[in-house]
Amino acid sequence: xxxxxxxxxxxxxxxxxxxxxxxxxxxxxxxxxxxxxxxxxxxxxxxxxxxxxxxxxxxxxxxxxxxxxxxxxxxxxxxxxxxxxxxxxxxxxxxxxxxxxxxxxxxxxxxxxxxxxxxxxxxxxxxxxxxxxxxxxxxxxxxxxxxxxxxxxxxxxxxxxxxxxxxxxxxxxxxxxxxxxxxxxxxxxxxxxxxxxxxxxxxxxxxxxxxxxxxxxxxxxxxxxxxxxxxxxxxxxxxxxxxxxxxxxxxxxxxxxxxxxxxxxxxxxxxxxxxx
Amino acid sequence: xxxxxxxxxxxxxxxxxxxxxxxxxxxxxxxxxxxxxxxxxxxxxxxxxxxxxxxxxxxxxxxxxxxxxxxxxxxxxxxxxxxxxxxxxxxxxxxxxxxxxxxxxxxxxxxxxxxxxxxxxxxxxxxxxxxxxxxxxxxxxxxxxxxxxxxxxxxxxxxxxxxxxxxxxxxxxxxxxxxxxxxxxxxxxxxxxxxxxxxxxxxxxxxxxxxxxxxxxxxxxxxxxxxxxxxxxxxxxxxxxxxxxxxxxxxxxxxxxxxxxxxxxxxxxxxxxxxxxxxxxxxxxxxxxxxxxx
Numbered sequence: 001x002x003x004x005x006x007x008x009x010x011x012x013x014x015x016x017x018x019x020x021x022x023x024x025x026x027x028x029x030x031x032x033x034x035x036x037x038x039x040x041x042x043x044x045x046x047x048x049x050x051x052x053x054x055x056x057x058x059x060x061x062x063x064x065x066x067x068x069x070x071x072x073x074x075x076x077x078x079x080x081x082x083x084x085x086x087x088x089x090x091x092x093x094x095x096x097x098x099x100x101x102x103x104x105x106x107x108x109x110x111x112x113x114x115x116x117x118x119x120x121x122x123x124x125x126x127x128x129x130x131x132x133x134x135x136x137x138x139x140x141x142x143x144x145x146x147x148x149x150x151x152x153x154x155x156x157x158x159x160x161x162x163x164x165x166x167x168x169x170x171x172x173x174x175x176x177x178x179x180x181x182x183x184x185x186x187x188x189x190x191x192x193x194x195x196x197x198x199x200x201x202x203x204x205x206x207x208x209x210x211x212x213x214x215x216x217x218x219x220x221x222x223x224x225x226x227x228x229x230x231x232x233x234x235x236x237x238x239x240x241x242x243x244x245x246x247x248x249x250x251x252x253x254x255x256x257x258x259x260x261x262x263x264x265x266x267x268x269x270x271x272x273x274x275x276x
Numbered sequence: 277x278x279x280x281x282x283x284x285x286x287x288x289x290x291x292x293x294x295x296x297x298x299x300x301x302x303x304x305x306x307x308x309x310x311x312x313x314x315x316x317x318x319x320x321x322x323x324x325x326x327x328x329x330x331x332x333x334x335x336x337x338x339x340x341x342x343x344x345x346x347x348x349x350x351x352x353x354x355x356x357x358x359x360x361x362x363x364x365x366x367x368x369x370x371x372x373x374x375x376x377x378x379x380x381x382x383x384x385x386x387x388x389x390x391x392x393x394x395x396x397x398x399x400x401x402x403x404x405x406x407x408x409x410x411x412x413x414x415x416x417x418x419x420x421x422x423x424x425x426x427x428x429x430x431x432x433x434x435x436x437x438x439x440x441x442x443x444x445x446x447x448x449x450x451x452x453x454x455x456x457x458x459x460x461x462x463x464x465x466x467x468x469x470x471x472x473x474x475x476x477x478x479x480x481x482x483x484x485x486x487x488x489x490x491x492x493x494x495x496x497x498x499x500x501x502x503x504x505x506x507x508x509x510x511x512x513x514x515x516x517x518x519x520x521x522x523x524x525x526x527x528x529x530x531x532x533x534x535x536x537x538x539x540x541x542x543x544x545x546x547x548x549x550x551x552x553x554x555x556x557x558x559x560x561x562x563x564x565x566x567x568x569x570x
Contacts, residue, residue: 011379023415127303273455
């Protein structure tokens with residue numbers, strides 16, 4: 001009986017919280033489907049009487065906007081890929097090799113993650129200029145690689161730890177080198193962990209504003225995160241529905257990928273959190 | 277490649293660690309070292325360093341705006357760190373309870389909270405700016421107006437603007453604490469709760485005597501992670517209020533950004549970055565201490 005009351009209470013609290021977490025998404029969708037006249041009707045038009053896809057059509061018909069989306073995708077994917085590539089050997093060493101200072105390496109990696117890009121914003125710009133990487137995608141990708149690597153190392157170490165060392169030992173007996181074992185046996189078995197680390201890094205990169213804002217000065221190179229900030233500065237009350245549509249387009253790819261793959265990602269994160 | 281590989285447990289780690297270390301050093305540690313150098317210089321966005329002195333430090337530390345910025349940063353960080361963790365812990369425990377009872381919809385709810393987490397910070401600020409729109413047709417004010425309340429000066433009143441910034445940050449940030457606590461709670465041996473139930477312990481007693489003590493490490497580590505994250509949050513505030521009205525929502529991270537990009541003061545921005553770094557490093561050392569103890 002009291003368990004039933006508890007169930008009801010659980011649902012009641014979660015329902016309240018669900019309203020809080022869902023409202024911004026619902027409202028954003030609502031605004032993006034409205035005509036300007038209905039924007040001014042407020043909550044009374046939560047479900048628009050004359051819904052329109054015109055706002056999306058307007059935003060997506062702008063070729064610059066498609067370029068921003070493509071830039072965002074390109075930079076996020078390359079940066080996430082680089083982070084995973086850098087992390088794989090490091091995570092493998094931390095998982096399979098015994099060496100002095102391993103704990104120090106792992107904690108050092110965690111410490112690096114605590115340094116926000118904001119701290120290095122000024123020298124980063126000058127340093128990239130000195131390396132002649134300024135205004136090149138390579139500069140952003142390189143920083144994304146360094147930024148995303150720590151979390152990827154932690155997630156991949158946990159994934160490698162879960163693979164029994166005996167499987168590798170059999171291959172060693174058959175004469176395989178460590179590199180062969182890594183590429184032929186360990187990596188294929190760790191695919192879910194690798195995929196989770198890559199997707200997480202990519203989603204984080206998609207959200208990045210500061211790094212591309214500093215390193216890419218040309219409008220045509222911007223990813224969507226920088227572009228919507230700029231776009232917001234040019235909108236007014238009468239174009240709220242366009243800003244809503246632009247925001248939705250910027251938000252949906254990350255949310256959709258994450259929601260679609262969340263079972264895999266969340267279990268990787270949970271495994272990492274338990275070990276960490 | 278025909279020689280036999282080494283036994284699994286030995287080997288030199290350095291070649292394996294090299295790519296990660298090299299990239300971190302090249303694109304992270306070099307700038308970190310350089311930011312300290314710049315902090316002692318007189319560089320601006322249009323001109324390099326021509327000399328070194330403590331002038332930038334003096335100017336920044338003597339800036340009459342700094343006490344207010346630090347105060348705002350403290351309030352914003354402290355309130356968020358407490359609220360994020362209380363909300364994250366409550367949600368994690370509710371979901372664990374719901375799952376144990378076989379209630380439907382728990383995965384959907386978790387997904388919803390996580391969806392807010394992956395919204396880009398700039399978009400977060402813009403979305404909440406629309407929600408907080410103070411015009412009669414703004415989301416929250418038109419809802420409040422519908423039941424005869426308000427209007428509330430969400431963004432134009434200095435104190436309310438800070439509250440609004442906290443709400444927007446809670447919406448996005450709760451998921452992180454939720455995952456950490458969910459993982460830690462699931463790691464607790466369920467027989468402990470069964471024994472407690474046999475002994476007639478009520479839910480609150482189980483929470484006090486089992487859940488909280490066993491989550492202590494998770495809470496300690498999460499506190500530091502969330503504090504550092506919150507301390508460095510600026511893009512959502514930049515898009516939401518730009519730091520205003522006045523300096524009401526200008527936290528240290530945003531102040532640093534503004535010093536560089538609006539005042540073109542590289543040396544001053546570097547001093548603020550060093551300040552931010554020092555606070556973060558002190559907190560990282562705390563984490564080390566905590567991890568070392570367990």
